[in-house]
Amino acid sequence: MALETSPEQPAPVRQIANAVAGWIDRLGAVWVEGQIAQVNRRPGVQTVFMTLRDTVADLSVTLTCSRTLFDGLNPPLVEGASVLVHAKPSYYANRGSFSLYARDIRMVGLGELLARLERRRQLLAAEGLFARELKRPLPFLPGVVGLVTAPGSAAERDVLEVARRRWPAVRFEVAHAAMQGPRSALEVIEAVERLDRDARVDVIVVARGGGSVEDLLPFSDEGLVRAVHAVRTPVVSAIGHEPDAPLLDLVADWRAATPTDAAKRVVPDVVEELRNVGHALDRARRVVAHTVAREQAGLDALRSRPALADPRNLLAARRDEVGALRDRARVTLRHRLDRAVDDVEHRRARAEALSPLATLRRGYAVVQAADGSVLTSVDQTAAGVALTVRVADGRVHVTTDEVERDPVRGAPSAPSAPTAPSSTQEETDD
Numbered sequence: 001m002a003l004e005t006s007p008e009q010p011a012p013v014r015q016i017a018n019a020v021a022g023w024i025d026r027l028g029a030v031w032v033e034g035q036i037a038q039v040n041r042r043p044g045v046q047t048v049f050m051t052l053r054d055t056v057a058d059l060s061v062t063l064t065c066s067r068t069l070f071d072g073l074n075p076p077l078v079e080g081a082s083v084l085v086h087a088k089p090s091y092y093a094n095r096g097s098f099s100l101y102a103r104d105i106r107m108v109g110l111g112e113l114l115a116r117l118e119r120r121r122q123l124l125a126a127e128g129l130f131a132r133e134l135k136r137p138l139p140f141l142p143g144v145v146g147l148v149t150a151p152g153s154a155a156e157r158d159v160l161e162v163a164r165r166r167w168p169a170v171r172f173e174v175a176h177a178a179m180q181g182p183r184s185a186l187e188v189i190e191a192v193e194r195l196d197r198d199a200r201v202d203v204i205v206v207a208r209g210g211g212s213v214e215d216l217l218p219f220s221d222e223g224l225v226r227a228v229h230a231v232r233t234p235v236v237s238a239i240g241h242e243p244d245a246p247l248l249d250l251v252a253d254w255r256a257a258t259p260t261d262a263a264k265r266v267v268p269d270v271v272e273e274l275r276n277v278g279h280a281l282d283r284a285r286r287v288v289a290h291t292v293a294r295e296q297a298g299l300d301a302l303r304s305r306p307a308l309a310d311p312r313n314l315l316a317a318r319r320d321e322v323g324a325l326r327d328r329a330r331v332t333l334r335h336r337l338d339r340a341v342d343d344v345e346h347r348r349a350r351a352e353a354l355s356p357l358a359t360l361r362r363g364y365a366v367v368q369a370a371d372g373s374v375l376t377s378v379d380q381t382a383a384g385v386a387l388t389v390r391v392a393d394g395r396v397h398v399t400t401d402e403v404e405r406d407p408v409r410g411a412p413s414a415p416s417a418p419t420a421p422s423s424t425q426e427e428t429d430d
Contacts, residue, residue, distance in 0.1 A: 017093035024091045024098070032085045032100060033108065036063075039079055041070075050077075052085065052100065063087065065102035073105060074119065084108045117220050121247055124222070129229045130250040136234045138254055138266060142202035144171045145266055146195035146233070148188055150179040155207040155238070155259040162263035170267050173201055179208040184218035189227045196231040203266050204231070206248065207238040207259040219246035228252060238262035360392035378403050 003019060005011045037060060038051040048070040053060035063085065070077060077083070084107075087100035124130065145163065149156040156174065163170050175191035178184045188206065195201045206228075208219070218224065219239045228235050228251050237252035238259045249255040256262035302308055352358055360366070367375040368388045375381055383403055389396040 014093070017091070017096060021091040021093045024089050027089050029086060029088045029103065032087055034083065034085070036077060036079055036081050036083055039077065041067075052083075055082070062097065062099035063102055064099055065105065069102065069105065074122075076118075077105065082108050117247070120220065120222060121250070124225055124247065124251075129225060134229075136253045138234050138236070139202045141167070141268060142170075142266060144173050144198075144200040144202060146198070146201040146204040147172050147174045147207065148177055148191040148195065148204065149174070149207045149259075151176040153179065153207075153209065155179075155209045158259045159205060159207050159238070159263045162260050163267045166264065166269045167267040168270065173198060180211070180215050180218070185221035185224045188218065189224055192224075192227055192231060192235070196233045201233055203234050203236060205236045205238060205256075205259075205262050205266060206252070207262055208240065209259065210241045216240055216246050219248040221247075224248060225251045236262050236266060357392060360390070366390040378405050 003011055003015070032052065033055070034052040035055050036050055037053045040049040042049070046067045047064050048067055050063040050065070051060050052063040083105050085100065085102045086104040087102045089098070089100055091098050128134070147156065147159055149159070160172060163172070173195060175195055177187035177191040179188075192204060192206065195204050206219075208216075216239060219237075225247050228248060234253040235251075236254045236256055237246075237248045238256040238261065239246050239248055241258060254265060256265055307314055356366075366389070368390065369375060369381065370386055370388075373380075375387070381387065381400055381403060383400050385400050387398050387400060389398055
């Protein structure tokens, strides 16, 4: 109902605000289509604040929803997404602000397409197709570069021209395929697999210029992603421009922002490499020159020492020292020999003095019976007995005529039995 007001009976602000809130509340839940312009997630607040704007007119309203609904969206809701919202309009009378409280949010149009791609990306990522440890390094200087692109396209021209300008000797093996349309994914798969079977190809570049999301859909095809994951040759993805992100960029070993960037990545710059080689040679020369100079300085320092300036000085001093030691050795040896000779002579003289032969040479003799026993008493023989007399230079065989006892010795004693010759006697006989 319209409020009845007049200049005499005006309605207060609160009444108007409450009336507007009542009218809006009677509208009930509605389906609204629009584009998310801004997302504001405040920490600790269970409500997410967004701005929903019209896709044609310059008009926007505040959109709120619970954090649970927002976090449960797959793919996550981002700014710029087109959505279909089932919301309850509300008017906050205290602030005089209008907003929509979302009960359901759905992607529509491009947003739905992006949502499907996001779900596909999550599934393939869960299988490990995008793992960083699977990325293969690109060769420094490939022998042959495989290029998959549309025939006569600007991407093909950019890659070939830039690569040959950087490294004129580079060789390309070009495999043409449709870069747009329903057969694009299948033809790109066939081209990539054909280049992978070629043993000469060291790296494969898949290049296409920019385009809309719909134009780049073939490069997010699951079959193409799995085919690139299965090849053995490193793959460079050069699809669209920097903001574009098809799934091929995630599975490729290297993602180039543009086809030109891919050409710069797969081949080095000959001018820069020659400059680097020149710098390396200069550094090597300086290092070698510094090393030689240091070693030469060390040799000069060693040669300047007195010991090495004239090595004969050390030899002369050692020669004199060796001569002195030799003379001392001779004197010592001669002295030791003289002492040894004297000692030998002394021992020989003692031995001769103690020898029975020396006693015999002084006039003594040894009388032996026929059985070899030594006579020490007259009682051991009788007249007419053959005896042997041992003198210094031989033996004398005699026969006794008479036995006479020495009276000085006293009374005669009983004759003793003959005894065996002593060791001294045996030595005398010998």
